[in-house]
Amino acid sequence: xKNKLFYLISAACLLSYTGTFTSCVNGVDDEYLEQKITxxxxxxxxxxxLPDLNxxxxxxxxxxxxxxxxxxxxxxxxxxxxxxxxxxxxxxxFSGGQVDLETAIAAAIPGGVGGLITGWGLxxxxxSPVPGEKEVTINDIPLYRNGTTYKFxxxxxxxxxxxxxxxxxxxxxxxxxxxYELTNQTLAGTWMTATKAGPSGDVTTVxxxxxxxxxxxxxxxxxxxxxxxxxxxxxxxxxxLLSGPLSKTIxxxxxxxxxxxxIVRNLLESVTAEPNGGMFASYSYGTDLTQPGPYSTEMPHxxxxxxxxxxxxxxxxxxxxxxxFLIDMIKSLASVATSTTRSTPTTRDLRDTAKELIxxxxxxxxxxxxxxxxxxxxNLTINIDGVLLRDVLLKLMEVITAPDAAGxxxxxxxxxxxxxxxxxxxxxxxxxxxKYHDATTYDENHIPTDPTGECxxxxxxxxxxxxxx
Numbered sequence: 001x002k003n004k005l006f007y008l009i010s011a012a013c014l015l016s017y018t019g020t021f022t023s024c025v026n027g028v029d030d031e032y033l034e035q036k037i038t039x040x041x042x043x044x045x046x047x048x049x050l051p052d053l054n055x056x057x058x059x060x061x062x063x064x065x066x067x068x069x070x071x072x073x074x075x076x077x078x079x080x081x082x083x084x085x086x087x088x089x090x091x092x093x094f095s096g097g098q099v100d101l102e103t104a105i106a107a108a109i110p111g112g113v114g115g116l117i118t119g120w121g122l123x124x125x126x127x128s129p130v131p132g133e134k135e136v137t138i139n140d141i142p143l144y145r146n147g148t149t150y151k152f153x154x155x156x157x158x159x160x161x162x163x164x165x166x167x168x169x170x171x172x173x174x175x176x177x178x179x180y181e182l183t184n185q186t187l188a189g190t191w192m193t194a195t196k197a198g199p200s201g202d203v204t205t206v207x208x209x210x211x212x213x214x215x216x217x218x219x220x221x222x223x224x225x226x227x228x229x230x231x232x233x234x235x236x237x238x239x240x241l242l243s244g245p246l247s248k249t250i251x252x253x254x255x256x257x258x259x260x261x262x263i264v265r266n267l268l269e270s271v272t273a274e275p276n277g278g279m280f281a282s283y284s285y286g287t288d289l290t291q292p293g294p295y296s297t298e299m300p301h302x303x304x305x306x307x308x309x310x311x312x313x314x315x316x317x318x319x320x321x322x323x324x325f326l327i328d329m330i331k332s333l334a335s336v337a338t339s340t341t342r343s344t345p346t347t348r349d350l351r352d353t354a355k356e357l358i359x360x361x362x363x364x365x366x367x368x369x370x371x372x373x374x375x376x377x378x379n380l381t382i383n384i385d386g387v388l389l390r391d392v393l394l395k396l397m398e399v400i401t402a403p404d405a406a407g408x409x410x411x412x413x414x415x416x417x418x419x420x421x422x423x424x425x426x427x428x429x430x431x432x433x434x435k436y437h438d439a440t441t442y443d444e445n446h447i448p449t450d451p452t453g454e455c456x457x458x459x460x461x462x463x464x465x466x467x468x469x
Contacts, residue, residue, distance in 0.1 A: 053083050053090070053143075053150065057174040058097050064173040069129050070180070070276045074302050076323045077129050079174060083143065087150065090143050094136040094178075096126030099323030099365070122358050124366040129178050130161055131277040131320050132307030132368070138165075159183065160310070180276055184308045187273040187317070187373070191380055191464035196261040199240040208463040210264045212239045215386070216455040218433040221446040223425045225250050232442050235433055235458075238426075253419040258290040266292045270467065279304045279319065307368070318368030357395035364388065372459075383461025390434055390458040397431045434458065 055062035058078030067074050080093040102122040128136050144151045153166040167176035194208040219232030226249045247259040269282040278301040309316035370385040413420040429446045437453030
């Protein structure tokens, strides 16, 4: 009997112990089972108050953001983070921030504050860290807690790109490193500026490395250059002179004793298109434009980024200019601009014209500059979209030639010395060549009296040769 009683007591104790142990394992009663074990073996006690990680990580957002993209700091972007209630998984949206160029330009250009620039509305939303993508959203990302720090990492594979990321959140700050690569590698590599090739008549597309194709026979004027008078000559013809026999003479008027195409080659050694969409140049920082180099390759690799047109990837790319890089460039001009005489505030009419110009530019800055390209073996020809360039130049000429802008324009032209009157004449006769295709007669101011047809495009570009591996 005693043995049986001992057995029952022992069995009851064993069952009680087993039940308690099982409840811990299965999370029935024990608090331990409501905790998340993290990568360092510590637990995330549900009883403690978890930090709120949700929000906008950016310069203007709720939390601070430091982003490194393909090894370089990338500014002007933001990360939207949304977590579950236990901070165990997250959804992340990468996007661009707002770029405000109006304030920077207004401070840099004479008459800008309260005048020509104020009220233009030159603001736009940039791309996400991946060029060509406004937003990149990744769901169900595991968050790993290490003390007060949360870490995450992973990859995101899409048809046009692959992105890898690794981030950390601590003290209301996110630090994240992103690496991505475009699927299309057509233009990846280093492209050297092509050798000099002069024009043949008005067929200027054979020029290199700089070339132009202007769809208009309407003449413009440069006046007298040295012993040559250049009036009522189509822009393709003007460019033939700039790139051909008179190149050295005309450039000499600017105090540069070298041909235009040689100067272009001396200034720009090469352009490198990286597999990740970054684009940077090897450019001269020397003061003697008649000599090549010395060259710098310290241009930020995220300053200009390219992506392929999804409709015609084999013939068109878009070039996105980083907003921070643009603002830095504008600010660098401020000291030069403020040294000129400031004009009086411009009229509403001119501001309205300027806004029309901005209406063209903002979508371009937001989406990227459309560029057409052709590949012939290792030879690359690239140019800004001809319709866009024509439209922008038309509006720009309206602003430049407006009476209220005369003070600013004259101040800028003063730096050209004796050649300033030639450029001023060129600017005054240029608008008809941007609007029309043909003309036969001109008035005393070199303006066509019988313009017909339409100038369909203005193509301006460069030619390159792929560097040997």
